[in-house]
Every structure is written in C-alpha cells, then in structure tokens.
Amino acid sequence: QVQLVESGGGLVQAGGSLRLSCAASGRTFSNYAMGWFRQAPGKEREFVAAISRGGGSTSYQDSVKGRFTISRDNAKNTLYLQMNSLKPEDTAVYYCAADRRTSVVVSTIRGDYWGQGTQVTVSS
Numbered sequence: 001q002v003q004l005v006e007s008g009g010g011l012v013q014a015g016g017s018l019r020l021s022c023a024a025s026g027r028t029f030s031n032y033a034m035g036w037f038r039q040a041p042g043k044e045r046e047f048v049a050a051i052s053r054g055g056g057s058t059s060y061q062d063s064v065k066g067r068f069t070i071s072r073d074n075a076k077n078t079l080y081l082q083m084n085s086l087k088p089e090d091t092a093v094y095y096c097a098a099d100r101r102t103s104v105v106v107s108t109i110r111g112d113y114w115g116q117g118t119q120v121t122v123s124s
Contacts (some may be wrong), residue, residue, distance in 0.1 A: 001112050002026040002098050006064035009094060009118030016086050016122070022079040022096030022115055029077040030054070033104040036070060036081045038120075039113065045095070047088040049081060059107040064090075086122045093117040 008020040020036070023083055035050035049070040050059045069082040078095050097111030 001027065001100075002032060004096050004098060004113060004115035006094065006096050006115040006118040009120045011123065012086055014086060014088055014122055014124050017082070017084045017087065018120060020081040020083065020094055020096075020118060020120075022035045022081075024077045024079070024098070029072075030074040032098040032100060032111055032113075033106055034070075034072060034079045035097045035099065035106075035109040035111065036079075036094060037097055038094045039117075040089075040092040043092075048094070050106040051079070052104065052106050057106050059109070074118070081119070086120075088122045088124045090119060091122050093119050110121075 003025045005023045033052050036048040037045050038048050039045040048061050051070045051072055055072050067085045071080045095117045096115045098113040099109045100112040
C-alpha cells in the first residue's frame with residue numbers, strides 16, 4: 001500500500017494563497033490516481049480535486065474551479081494543491097487520497113488510502 005503525508009496548511013486571510021503537498025511512500029506513486037478531499041466542522045468529507053496517474057486528466061468541485069489547481073510530480077512522489085483566492089468557506093481539514101483501481105475516471109475518484117490531513121483556516 002501507499003503511505004501519504006500532507007503538509008502546507010495554515011492560517012491565511014481571505015484572498016490569500018496556500019500550496020498543499022502530499023508526500024507518498026511505499027508502492028509506486030504513479031500507479032495511483034490521486035485526489036484532495038476536505039472536511040469542515042460539522043460537515044461530511046467532500047471531494048475537492050483529482051488527477052489521473054499520469055497527470056493528464058483533472059477534475060474539480062465546482063466551487064473551486066478557477067481558484068485551485070491540482071498537480072503531481074511522479075519523480076518526486078508528491079501531489080500538490082495550489083489554492084488561490086481563498087475564501088472563509090474553504091476552511092477545513094484537507095486530506096489527500098490514493099485510488100488503487102487500475103482504471104479511474106478522475107471525477108469518480110475514491111479514497112482507498114488516506115493521509116492524516118492538514119488544517120486550512122481562512123479568516124475573513
């Protein structure tokens with residue numbers, strides 16, 4: 001299996017930017033489609049963005065389109081989420097996830113393996 005560790009969260013003012021990273025170890029990183037999910041207090045975990053194994057296909061939740069960019073560096077075994085124009089409603093714990101299926105439509109990504117999460121807080 002693959003182990004995932006997120007970093008890069010923090011406190012930022014509305015309109016600011018953060019870049020989250022997810023470092024993978026264990027199995028070959030490029031074998032997995034990857035995604036970012038988030039969970040706000042009192043709410044269910046929700047999909048944010050996903051990327052195919054080679055990075056050629058991406059998918060986003062409507063509320064983050066045009067503001068967030070998912071990318072990956074398979075040589076560095078790392079997944080990224082660039083978050084711009086942050087809003088208070090983006091406040092949540094952000095998790096990266098790996099999908100172990102061999103063929104994935106990225107908009108249907110699921111989390112078979114999860115990181116521990118990183119807190120993102122956006123102040124108004």
